[in-house]
Amino acid sequence: xxxxxAGILGxxxxxxxxxxxxxxxxxxxxxxxxxxxxxxTLIKTMTVGQRPRGILLSKDGSQLYVATSDDDxxxxxxxxTLTEIGQLPSGEDPxxxxxxxxxxxxxxxNEDDNQVTVIDIKQRKVVARIPVGVEPEAVAVSPDNKWVxxxxxxxxxxxxxxxxSHQVVANTLVDPRPRGASFSADGKQLWVTSEMAxxxxxxxxxxxxxxxxxxxxxxxxxxxxxxxxxxxxxxAQQWAYVAMGPANRVAVINAQTLEVEKFLLVGQRxxxxxxxxxxxxxxxxxxxxxxxxxxxxxxxKVIKSVAVGRYPxxxxxRP
Amino acid sequence: MRIxxxxxxxxxxxxxxxxxxxxxxxxxxxxxxxxLVWLFVFAAGFRSTLGIAITPPYETYILYEVxxxxxxxxxxxLFNGMQSSLSMVYDREMGSMRILMVAPLPRGFLLMAKLVxxxxxxxxxxxxxxxxxxxxxxxxxxxxxxxxxxxxVLSGMMLGALxxxxxxxxxxxxxxxxxxxxxxxxxxxxxxxxxxxxxxKESSEWLYWVAQYNPFSQAVELIRxxxxxxxxxxxxxxxxxxxxxxxxxAILGYNPSKGMMMRKGRG
Numbered sequence: 001x002x003x004x005x006a007g008i009l010g011x012x013x014x015x016x017x018x019x020x021x022x023x024x025x026x027x028x029x030x031x032x033x034x035x036x037x038x039x040x041t042l043i044k045t046m047t048v049g050q051r052p053r054g055i056l057l058s059k060d061g062s063q064l065y066v067a068t069s070d071d072d073x074x075x076x077x078x079x080x081t082l083t084e085i086g087q088l089p090s091g092e093d094p095x096x097x098x099x100x101x102x103x104x105x106x107x108x109x110n111e112d113d114n115q116v117t118v119i120d121i122k123q124r125k126v127v128a129r130i131p132v133g134v135e136p137e138a139v140a141v142s143p144d145n146k147w148v149x150x151x152x153x154x155x156x157x158x159x160x161x162x163x164x165s166h167q168v169v170a171n172t173l174v175d176p177r178p179r180g181a182s183f184s185a186d187g188k189q190l191w192v193t194s195e196m197a198x199x200x201x202x203x204x205x206x207x208x209x210x211x212x213x214x215x216x217x218x219x220x221x222x223x224x225x226x227x228x229x230x231x232x233x234x235x236a237q238q239w240a241y242v243a244m245g246p247a248n249r250v251a252v253i254n255a256q257t258l259e260v261e262k263f264l265l266v267g268q269r270x271x272x273x274x275x276x277x278x279x280x281x282x283x284x285x286x287x288x289x290x291x292x293x294x295x296x297x298x299x300x301k302v303i304k305s306v307a308v309g310r311y312p313x314x315x316x317x318r319p
Numbered sequence: 320m321r322i323x324x325x326x327x328x329x330x331x332x333x334x335x336x337x338x339x340x341x342x343x344x345x346x347x348x349x350x351x352x353x354x355l356v357w358l359f360v361f362a363a364g365f366r367s368t369l370g371i372a373i374t375p376p377y378e379t380y381i382l383y384e385v386x387x388x389x390x391x392x393x394x395x396x397l398f399n400g401m402q403s404s405l406s407m408v409y410d411r412e413m414g415s416m417r418i419l420m421v422a423p424l425p426r427g428f429l430l431m432a433k434l435v436x437x438x439x440x441x442x443x444x445x446x447x448x449x450x451x452x453x454x455x456x457x458x459x460x461x462x463x464x465x466x467x468x469x470x471x472v473l474s475g476m477m478l479g480a481l482x483x484x485x486x487x488x489x490x491x492x493x494x495x496x497x498x499x500x501x502x503x504x505x506x507x508x509x510x511x512x513x514x515x516x517x518x519x520k521e522s523s524e525w526l527y528w529v530a531q532y533n534p535f536s537q538a539v540e541l542i543r544x545x546x547x548x549x550x551x552x553x554x555x556x557x558x559x560x561x562x563x564x565x566x567x568x569a570i571l572g573y574n575p576s577k578g579m580m581m582r583k584g585r586g
Contacts, residue, residue, distance in 0.1 A: 040378075220363075248380070265379075265380045265381065265382055266379070266380060267380060289380075293379055293380070294379075301458075302379045302380070303378065303379065304378040304379050305373055305378065305379040305380060
């Protein structure tokens, strides 16, 4: 009897809560981990290709794009069945990529060739190859589709690409080794992290100038461990979050005042971040401790860390 | 003998303890300062030492100060238990114990009332400490603050009973330093209050063994799990059993015809 009551209660709770599925690429296991974001449990892992890193969900939510770096391709998976339905010609060693707001194009950073490859997803064809600085990594498309920002790790610049002409039309010098870039929801700001300077720069999109620079520091953590990578900003532009690499923490930044509010302890070497679809939770990939941490965004507390497999790298969540 | 008499004795003893505690403001502050120094100074230095492995009841990485908090709650109760044993020795020296002992109630009940009083005081201290820790950013789930109450009652009674047992051995106030050296410090340091068992095992096998069977460890684990809304059954049974054993021995120890008091009288 009691079991039944518990079962029914569980079911009711499950219906009320917004469930989501989290997909994590495992760089060393050549696999994809599937996690129940609500319950914080690993559902399964499945092989996906050699050295999977960047991962995105298509705008309609039906497909997953996974950059399998050592296969030199981006795989298209059916998001329901997780079966491979195609591949995209990403160029050599794809790592990170971004999607145009209408979901038709992918912009892929090709670190070794110093270029950004533009792919038409439907045609599965390369539309353009845009030369940028040395070792491009972070790439982001503005929500209004006016700009593609590509940051190169060695040139230490953000290259502003016009999506119409596929030309670099402006550059912004940033702190050494930029690793993460994200546009604010209103498209007015670009947030860029510098791994080597341990800083976060907020760039005004119109003037393309840095309007605020935050040097991240934690009193109890040595400076050389502060290497920020991933950065995300919520849709309401209230909060932004920065993954701080070997500092094992996520910085919580007030997106209005542009000040750090606090640091949350997560697993080791945290690199990439993803919101749940309702933006109630944030997922972090912790590359060295082989797990993801789940952060509750109402309370700004880390709820749980879930072991997923070796070297978790990219993360994305689907309703 | 009516139940009323029992109640009067119990409330008399409890309120005497509480008043004594509240009026001795230094004692209240001292009781809080001790764990706070550990939290602010000791734990701050080790902030990042843990966070390598996740052990239950924790579900994610924690700072050292979060780990040490249940241990410091245990420390509050350990010191409190020993403090009431000290006060028993004092009472005996001052003669006020005679008044207590000549009350026409069973000795076991009187000792139990003394224990309840001491535990009550220790729980007041524990919640005051949790309040300050909360402001410092150590915020266990709210229902955990509720669940920790029964855990604190049992752990407080167990450590209080140990104090009573010890007080039946100690003849003079001066011997209390010995209690500090030989009971409080080993019990606290050789437990899971400061380091989890797996960490202790890494450094020393025998220390791991001692920590595992140290009743103080089990009391701390009971508190730790309760603070996160979970029940550690093993710790519950272990702490409960330790309480019963210490209490029975203490009652025996205070029995004038059989116990230690008589032997001491002779000696």
